[in-house]
Amino acid sequence: MNNDFDFKESLQKTALILLLQSISMRNFILLLFSIFSFSVSAQLSINGVLQDENAEPIPFSNIVLHSSEDEAMVKVETSDLDGNFSFKNINEGSYYVVATFVGYNDFRSELINLSGNPINMGILKMVTSSVQLETAVVKARRSLVEVKPDRTVFNVEGTINSVGDNALGLLRKAPGVLVDNNNNISVLSRAGVLVYVDGKRLPLAGDELTAYLTNLPAEQIDRMEIITNPGAKYEAEGNAGIIDIRMKRDKSHGMNGSLSGTITQGKKMRGNLSSVGNYRNKLLNSFGTLGFNDGRRFNEMYFVNNQNGLRTDESNYSENRDQGFNYRWGTDFFLGKNHTVGFLLTGGQSENTGESDNIIAISRLSSVNTIDSVLVATNSSLQDRDRSTYNFNYAFDNKAWTVNFDLDYGKYRNDSEYIQPNRYFNSERTELLTEVLTEYDTPVDIDIYTAKVDFETDIGGGRLGFGSKFSKVDTDNTFLFYNLIDGNRVQDDRRSNQFNYDENVYAGYVNYQRKLNEKLNFSAGLRVEATDAVGDLKAFLPELQEDPVDLEYTDFFPSAGLTYNLAYNKTLSFNYGRRINRPDYNVLNPFTVQLSELSFQKGNERLNPEIVNNFELGYTLNFRYNFKLSYSKTTDQITRLIAPDDEDPRAGFITWANLAEQTVYGFNISAPFGVSENWNMFVNFNSGYLDNQADYGDGAVVDVQAFTYSIFQQSTFTLPKGFTAEISGYYSGPGVWGGVFEYDSNYSLNFGLQKKFFNDQMNVKVSANDVTYQTGWSGFSNFDGLIGTGRGNWDSRNVNLSISYNFGNSNVKSRRRSTGIESESKRVN
Secondary structure (H helix, E strand, O other), rough: OOOOHHHHHHHHHHHHHHHHEEEHHHHHHHHHHOOOOOOOOOOEEEEEEEOOOOOOOOOOOOEEEEEEOOEEEEEEEEEOOOOEEEEEEEEOEEEEEEEEOOOOOEEEEEEEEEEEOEEEEEEEEOOOOOOOOHHHOOOOOOOOEEEEOEEEEOOOOOOHHHOOOOOHHHHHHOOOOEEEEOEEEEEOOEEEEEEEEEEEEEEOHHHHHHHHHOOEHHHHHEEEEEOOOOOOOOOEEEOOEEEEEEEOOOOOEEEEEEEEEEEEEOEEEEEEEEEEEEEOOOOEEEEEEEEEEEEEEEEEEEEEEEEEEEEEEEEEEEEEEEEEEEEEEEEEEEOOOEOOOOOOOEEEEEEEEEEEEEEEEEEEOOOEEEEOOOOOOOEEEEEEEEEEEEEEEEEEOOOEEEEEEEEEEEEEOOOOOOOOEEEEOOOOOOEEEEEEEEEEEEOOOEEEEEEEEEEEEEEEEEEEEEEEEEEEEEEEEEEEEEEEEEEEEEOOOOEEEEEEEEEEEEEEEEEEEOOOOEEEEEEEEEEEEEEEEEEEEEEOOOOHOOOOOOEEEEEEEEEEEEEEEEEOOEHHHEEEEEEEEEOOOHOOOEEEEEEOOOOOEEEOOOOOEEEEEEEEEEEEEEEEEHEEEEHHHOOEEEEEEEOOOOOOOEEEEEEEEEEOEEEEEEEEEEEEEEEEEOOOEHHHHHHHHEEEEEOOOOEEEEEEEEEEEEEEEEEEOOOHHHHHEEEEEEEEEEEEOOOOOEEEEEEEEEEEEEEEEOOOEEEEEEHHHHHOOOEEEEEEEOOOEEEEEEEEEEOOOOOOOEEEEEEEOOHHHHHHHHHHHOOOOOOOO
């Protein structure tokens, strides 16, 4: 395979995919027409009555019907003298109603599933507002978690206990999401999550992904969308689905934005400054964010390993300082009624300096109280990361057709330098026995090119979507290992090498969804992806040179979904999807990253992609209580393993390998409760049974089963004097990380308090996280002759203070527009 970018070859493969796609789409449509007849949606009505707290009618109120799918306005009516209102000639679908009137808080209904028969919503109560009109900004408070048919939405903006946190910390709090001690993310007990930002895949993994999420302040995030079974429109990558981080972006006309600052004090101090701005008129919408961060963190880990007749007691304490900034700027130009052209620039730089002490006491299992020697590695590191991405997009929408086209380029540059002296002492650490002084540099360059186009149109009583995508990833990794001899750097060519990984993916898809009758909806899709990838390990010594690993394969990824309305407030759903998880450069890279020469991790360039089949059965009651059963079967599961080193009997390391298979059964409950008028609660319960199986020969067997569960809750209290309080926390039962590490239970408890000033323009939040300091981890592993226990902690216990100020010239206009008030001033008490 030629490593250079062959544009002609790429066009040929893309053309082939499009041809296959068009054939598949034609057959798909013909099949649908042969099974289902053309139908016209029924025209129905929604009725109700508006009253105040005293059961008096509210006449002439503005009442707006919105579609729940995209929140678009469907129809506007006003209530009559008796408070009655009616929306007539409404198509079947899912809606919600918003009612506004001078002197009352806005009313927003629960979701309404209009199917088969007209709906009478009965009496809707509106609550009197006691504030003056000129200073009133009536805002609908979003639920902390919204469970939709295809995703779970974790609303971050406005939650008190997100203060001072970052994207990685928020994921630890998200329902159904687990972040392990190595910052690997899983959803519904399934590993292999793909992270998106604003609908675009974030092409990072491992330490680079951790660094990005850690340096992304919570103050810039609006919400996180957790999609456990994506349809054919999405990339097939990601066995556990997608987590899409949506950044703040205001759609109001005029100029508006916010400034915020946060200080976090735990064992170490850190802080950030963040700004969000937006300007919108009839011709364009320009938006951006800018953030700075500076702070220190710590991490501590302890391991006891028994292997090869030896015992090693290891402690590792590290401190790091992160400094950096991030930016995001985009503009959409509205070219007439149907055309939008836009661009988006994102980027950032960060510098991480770290120091760590890795200490390993070595003894024999026959006499564990007699220390043979102690290894002390006092490490220091410097990591510089620079990233920038560029996007051009075009959108066309004339109701009959929608077209979206995107071009993206991403550039990531990471330079890392490590200094690691390995010194062996006697048991009392009073005499130096021997030392090995080493340094290593690991620059990584990543370039990513993508182009995609999506089409949607109505056909056969349903919605047809199809599209194509091409992506190219070029990764250059260099590992230069040096021995320090008499103060001079001498490159060790036996341990130094270069690893280049290039991947091209050509994809096409077709998807169709339609309402079959008044109760049943279905969707089905097929995605085809052709992968052409090569991993080339280039040694500095000819005798160490290995042949490149060349991967070339085509896979088909079907998906399907059914939704059945059992009754007005009861919905049953089924989803199926086949997905893939390709090994990325982090897990393929065979470089050795060391805590010391006896404790390290390395990749595996011989990994195969993993394939998973996911099944989900869901039930929704009263539009708010959600229950989900899930089952997944994965072949060639890519997982972490902890094993003894073949060359040094004292050493142990972490590596990546393919399991023969992994089976996961899951169950999830999400439920919001209104405990009282001033107390709202959200509860999420997640459980799973996991079975890992593999046999690598010579007694290296994985046979691990575990039942795990977690409970998350957040309570919000409305207090006197305009205060709002939050209490949140989780409890996670025992489970399995990777292939063999069985972890113990842990939990966290957080408190928060919020107060707004200056007509709600200034917001002050105070929070305390992990007050019991029980977020840490501990566990046990047994694989290939290495039996080990471990535990660890980080700076999860802290206190945060955040102050934000909102500004803008669109607030008054939007308030008056929402209540239908003319320009003259009126006061309502």
